[in-house]
Structures are given as C-alpha cells and as structure tokens.
Amino acid sequence: MIAFIIRRLCQSVAVMLSVAFIAFALFTYVGDPINNIVGQDTGLREREQLRHQLGLDDPFILQFARFVGHAAEGDFGLSYQYARPVSELIAERLPATLELSLVAAVLALAIGLPVGIYTGLHRYSWLSQLMLTASLVGISLPTFLTCILLILVFAVILGWLPSFGRGSTVALGWWTTGFLTIDGLKALILPAITLGLFQMTLIIRLVRAEMLEVLRTDYIKFARARGLPNRLIHFGHALKNTLVPVITITGLQLGSIIAFAVVTETVFQWPGMGLLIIQAISFADIPVMSAYLVLVAFFFVVINLIVDLLYYAVDPRLRIDRAAASGHGI
C-alpha cells in the first residue's frame, strides 16, 4: 500500500516534470522573450546584457531547473497581456472554473448514475428506451450548439436565467463564490448543464453497460438462487461491482470538465480560467498558457491518484495479498 502510493507519487512527479518541460519549451521556442520586454530600438548589446541578467543565456538544463523551482512556488512570472503576476490572474479565475466544474460533475453523476442503473435493470421498458435515445442526442450535440439552444430557450424566450456572467459573488478570503447568492446560483445553472451534459450521457451509458455485464455474472445468479430480494441484489451486489470502471471514467471526466470548460466559458462569458486561456492564446501570452498547462496537468494527476486510492477502498482483492492469506491462489 505505502509502496503503491510512493510509486504513484513518483509517476505523478514524472508526469508533472514532462508537462513542465513542454510549458517551458513554449517560452524558449515560441518567440524570443527579450522581444516582448524591450522596445524595437534597443541595441544588440543591451539585449545581450538583459539576456545575461535574466539568465537566458544559461545552459538549457539550468534554465529549466529554475523554471521548475519557480513553478513549484506558484510563480510563473508576469502576464504579457496584463503585466500582472500570472499566479494572481489564475487565483482570481480559479474559483469560477472549479465551482462550475464541480456543479457540472455533481449534476452528471446525480443524474447519470440513477438513469444508468435504471436503464441497466429495466432494459426493455419504454422509459429506458426513451432515456437512451435522449442520451444519444445529448452525446451527439456539439457543446456550442447546446449552449446556444439553452440560452435561446431559458434566457431569451423564457427570460428565467441569465445568459452570461457569474452573477454576484461573495468573497471568502481570496476565494470568490457564487454559491451564496441567488443571483450567482441562477447564473450557474445553464453553464453547468451545458458542461455536464456530455459527461452525463457518458456515465449513463457506462453504468448501464457495466450493470448489464455484472447482472450476467454467476454471483448475481447465485444471489438470486439464495433468494435475496431484488433490492439487495441490484444495489448491494451489482452496483458495487460496477463501481471500479465508473470511478475510473468519472475521475478522468472530472479532469476533462476542468480542462475543456473553455468553450462553455467562452459562450457564457464565464469569468473562469477557460476564458482566460482563450484570451491568452489570442494574445500569445505565454506565461499564462504555460501556467494553465501545468495547472491542468496537476489536476489530472491529483484526480488520478484519488481514483487509484478509491480502487483500494472498493476492491478487497487489491487490499489483501492473496498469497499471504491462504496460499493456493494460482
């Protein structure tokens, strides 16, 4: 168990270092940073002097080490666009994105899981067929189209919900939250639905497929032969066995919700990191881009670690060494 965590942490560090390398390479190979600092008429000598002062003529490895050291402290330098520390920019935008992603993920799970279970248990009912057809539509509609349709119906025609922005927020220390005002909650609804829709349909289909698979196994058949009530068989025995793949996919999906909030945030003008990165890309704001890259990779690594630990919680076969227990495991 400890060895497993250590191994995972080592892998995580390796992943983070390679992502950091790509982020760093952005600086080195996408334009010359000196050009972004000095004016057009700066002489060659002064440029070289500046380059030396900034350590940009140091060996590549040394520069990279310095970058990693700063990044580990959350220091990604100044944004070219805003001329403010990147960490500040990110800290401002991070709560918006995380809250949106969290609500989207909870929504996807809260609807996807029960619907998936229902359609798995009642495969021939008309309601299952209906929900599966609906989920097929959900999975095939592109995000931007979903956004626009939702805005059209709920913001323009019905006028119930705002079509852009985050509403009013409350500051808790450096964290700004939209959860505490009616306004903020209303603003959350449409973007969260948009963002969660695709994941939801994915979870529905995954849970359904796993449920069907597990219901065919011998131990479910044997549970029926023991006369256990259906509730216990479905929710006690079958559901838990579907969890491992569901945890994997849901974990990865949470990562991609954060990473791919870009489109949703752009359409809804949501003041999160997605919007920030879109602006940074159009501005070639490399410090922001590289910080975003490293941060998203960090989220993925953390989520993966949590997913792996959850496996241990769910599956005793991983927890308990079979050979140590009784022998004869082969």
Added chain:
Amino acid sequence: MASERSPLLQVENLRIAFATRRGEVTAVDGVSFAMAPGEVLGVVGESGAGKSLTGAAIIGLLEPPGHIAGGRIVLGGRRIDNLPAPEMRRLRGKEIGAIFQDPLTSLNPLYTVGRQLVETIQVHLGLGAAAARQRALDLLKEVGIPAADRRIDHYPHQFSGGMRQRVVIALALCANPRLIIADEPTTALDVSIQAQIIALLKRLCRDHGMAVMLVTHDMGVIAETADRVAVMYAGRLVEIGPVRDIVRQPRHPYTAGLMGSIPTIGGRRDRLQQIDGAMPRPGAVPPGCAFHPRCRERFARCLDERPNLLPAGGGAAACWLHAPAEAAAVPHG
C-alpha cells in the same frame, strides 16, 4: 426406499422453450420425474441435453428468453412453476437451495463470506445480527472450513477452490432447504477435492434429510453419490431408475452407449465403445425417438413414433424395445 413415501418434488411433463427470431425452440420436452424427501437423484446427460435447464426451471431461474412452456412443477404438494416472482423469490434459498459449478465465480468478490452468509440467513430466518453471525459460523464449521471464526471475515479470493465450494454449500444450507439443486458441483475442482466435496454433500444430505438433485455429466460422481439416476438426451428423459441398475445394466441404448464410452481403470485398454454422430441441437430433433439416427437397435416404429417411459428393469426407459409387444420379439440386455 424413497418411492413409497409421498414425493417431495414432482415434475410433470415439463417443457422448456426459447423464443427466437425463428419461433419457439423446444429445449426440454416432456420431462417427468419425482423425488422423495432425502433422496439423491442424479441427472446425467451431455452438454445441451437440457439437464441444467431442468434444474433452473425448478428453482425458477430460467434466463429469458427461456421459459416454461408447459407442464407442472410441484414441491411438497404446492405447485411452484406459476408462482408470482416475489413468492418464488421467498421459496428460493428457503425451500430450494442451489449450488453452481464454478466456486470461483459464485461468490461476490467484494464482500466477505461472512457478510454473504449473514445476509442470506437474515433474509430467510429473520435472525438478529449476532444470532445470524453465530449461525454463519456454525455453517462454516459444518462444511469443514478450518479456523472458521477467523475465515468468516475473509474475502472469497482468499479461499482455495475447494474451500470456496464449501462456502457455496454453506450458503445453500443457510435456511435448511428441503431440496438442493447442485449443478455440476465438482466439475471445476481437482480430482482429490472432488472426492472431498462429494463426501461432504453425502454427509449433509444424510444429516439434514435434504434431497439433492445432482446435475452432472460425470457418471462416476453419480455412481458414487446418487440413489437414482435420470438420463437425459436431446431435451428428453430417456431412462430413470436406481443407480445400481443403470450403471450395471442400462436399458436404453443411449445409456448403454454412454456407459460403454467411459474409460475405466482396470478395464480393457483397446477401443472404447463409441456412439457415432452427435446429439441433435434443440430445434433439430428428429421425429420419433430422438436417438434413432444413432441407435444400432432402431426399427420402423422408432422412426416416427416417440416412445414414452416404459417399465424396464428396476426403472423405466423411453425405448420401444421395452414395449410389451417388442420386448417379446427383440431380446435385449
């Protein structure tokens, strides 16, 4: 012996069919037999003969699109083939227990064996947590799990194959059922473990007065364990009778061929007797006697008239050789 007492289980003219795109296919056709309390009935046949389906029908666990298309199943005087699902569910585990072939896959890998025992006991006997656990412990001891008080909290993967099958048997015994359907309970086990499991089943059967329907393709297991044998071929019951009679002097040509094809230690080592051809698939069963295309003793009547069970030796065989008129003309034995 068994047949004098009132039967525990009566299966009458059971027909099991599968709905397919090309219409209904009959997989079990007109099977009738009875079991006395405490009796071990071996049901033997090749894969696809319908023996497992018959077991599944009795316990009400036919997988759709398979369904009972005709006949009756009566347990202890009560008809059970048409019970509503919740009532059938209460019957399963309480009146009829089941043991499946593969102990590796019969247990839920995510729960301890104790938890699986306790939930079964509580569902059927309504005991409190402590009493249920005590009963679980007693059951594990009874089926011969060493250090049961420690092993009760272990997960299935921590048990060996033989020990897992013992746990499965304990699970079938939770509510002291009167009938156990054991579907190939030893097939997945090593030979030395098979002998242990057979001995355990026999002992439990004796101690609890349970009847066991032992479904297997292994004639050796039947010979060792059963009181009576039912032989199935192509979804039909072709012979039934006391095990000694059937092993020593089978009356149906198929049973005779089957017995002859089993290699025995100490027997002759030249060619084994073999039945040419293969058993027909469901839906492709020939008219008349299902065995007639492979039968060396067939005559005109076998080709178009289906034989019913006719008295033969100590039991009955579905073969025209045993019809009173034919028996006089064609000596058989």
Added chain:
Amino acid sequence: MADRPSATAEPLVEVADLARWFEVSPPFLDRLIERGSRRWLKAVDGVDFAIRRGETFSLVGESGCGKSTIARLVVGLDAPTRGSVRFEGTEIAGRSRDALKRIRRRVQMIFQDPYASLNPRWRVRDIIAEPIRAHRLARGTAAIAERVAELLRQVKLTPADGDKYPHEFSGGQRQRISIARALASAPDFLVCNEPTSALDVSVQAQILNLMKDLQRDLGLTYLFISHNLAVVYHISDRVGVMYLGRLVELTSGEDLFRTPLHPYTRLLIETIPDMAMSGRRREPVGGEVPSPLDPPAGCAFHPRCPFAAARCRREAPALRRHGAGLVACHAVEEGRLPPLAGSRNDDRSAIPIGGARA
C-alpha cells in the same frame, strides 16, 4: 501393420533436469519497503523423462502441478529456466525459430479448447492447409486440396466439411479439425494438452479412439497431458505422475494403476469415483495441493502424506528405480510403506484393479 509399431529403445524425446521458474516477485519498491525477497513460482523444477518412438507417454496431475508448462516447453513455445529438451538427440530448448524449423514440422500440439484454437474467420480447408503451405509440403492448389481432403478423411470428416467455418461444427468435430491441422505437417510427435477435457464422454470416446487409430496408422508418438486418470490409464503406455512441479512416480500404465507406489499416486487413484458400484467406501483425503509459490520443505507431499517421517520433512526425495518403475519417496525407499489396500477395506477385489500387490 498388425499392431502399433513396437516401441523401440531409442528415445524420440528426452527431457533432462527441465525447470521453468516464473518470477512473481512484488515490484522492487514493495520489496524494499516490506523487506520482501524475490519470489519464484517453480512451475516445473527438475524433471527427467524420455519418450520412446511410437509410444504414448502421459503426464498426470492436478491443476498447478506443471504438466501444461512441460507441454509448452517440449514444443518450444516457452524456453526453460534450466535443463534440456532433445528431439532425436538435437537440443531444442532455447533455440531460434529458424534453427528449429525442421523439427517444428515434426512436433505439433493439440490444445484443450477446440473452440479457442481454431480461427473462426477461416474456412476449415484453409485452417488445415496453412501448415502445408508454411512447410511447403505440397505445391499447387490441386495438390494442397487433395492433401486437405485426405486429412479430413483421416479424422473421419468428409472433404465437403472443408468449405465450412469452425462454428458450424460441434465440439468433438472441432477437435477433429484441430487434429487434422496438427497432422497436416506430417509430424512424428504430437503433444496433446488435455485434448478431451472440454468434451462430453461419448465424444471423448470418439476422439480417444481416433487418436489410437492414427497412432497405429501413422506411427505417431504422443505426449498426453491430462488430469483424468481413467483416460490416462486407457491411452498410455507409460505414465508420469506430477506433484508441484516434480515427477513423483514414473512407470508403465499397467503397473501404475495395479501397484501404485507413491502415496500421492495412491491418493489420486483412491479419489476416482467407483464406477463398478462395489460399495467400496472411499475415504476422501484431507487437504489440498499447497501453493506452488510456497511449497513445503523436503518432500512437497509430506503435509498430506500419511507415511511422512522426519526425513520427509527435511529432505526432498530423488526419483529412484524401484521394481519396474521410478518413484520419489523416502518411505518406498526405506521399505516402510505399507502394502496397498492397507488403509482401506479389502473390498477392492470387486473392481478389476484391486487385489494385486507389489
């Protein structure tokens, strides 16, 4: 040919000190933290035997005893950790594919599961023709088709069956197709790994009879792997009994079943269900095969052996000649093994193998 070709003294296949260990150590870091050491699963650990030309040599044992690993080693599907496998005197263990090409044609394997070992998308005639083409045993479409038809007839199928796909056949017929494919390269030596275990008994009889016919007609040599003692008794000239990666007894089929020496062999024979309905009461032997990961010290069978003494717990017995066969047992060697039928009632005369003793 009147009878099967007499088994000559010259061995076709010789296996010496054959071993195959699999590393099952936990990853390096776990070993470091938990102070574990490297662990090996000794699937096969020092096995010697020779197979004579034209005979059927069987290996019998329970799951995990290493018999299937030996089958893989003998056909060269796996390389041994130690020891040698010689085919007509040529070492084949650990040699390259090219070096073995000539031998490969002559050594074929039949697998347990006829459902899994045939490519479902190929027609039967292409499945059988593949080795003919690969070894260039016939040239031209007509010659190959003729050879395929001959092979199909040899396994009691019809040439018209060649046009079908494997799924159109029953299990027994599929096993016939596997046999035809194995025979396509005109081999001398067939390794049959549980060829009838997945089949029903009446089909098993058909396949066993077919194998005997083919052996007689083609002069084949078989290495037959099985867990079913009755089948082994029926088909074998000589039998090796395996327990946890080692041979414990090796003798002729007749002797093994008439006068089993090793306590494990006795246990195995004891556990065969009694078809003769003699009323003999079998005493099931307790215990199970220990994990091959952690085999007992000394003789691996000692925890289950009723005759185990101090020496058995300490020292692993070697395979030594005793009477007509070989046995690895201290009790046999020291002459303290009680005669057969000592531990059970003497009702064995009722079944044909009983009564006789060493």
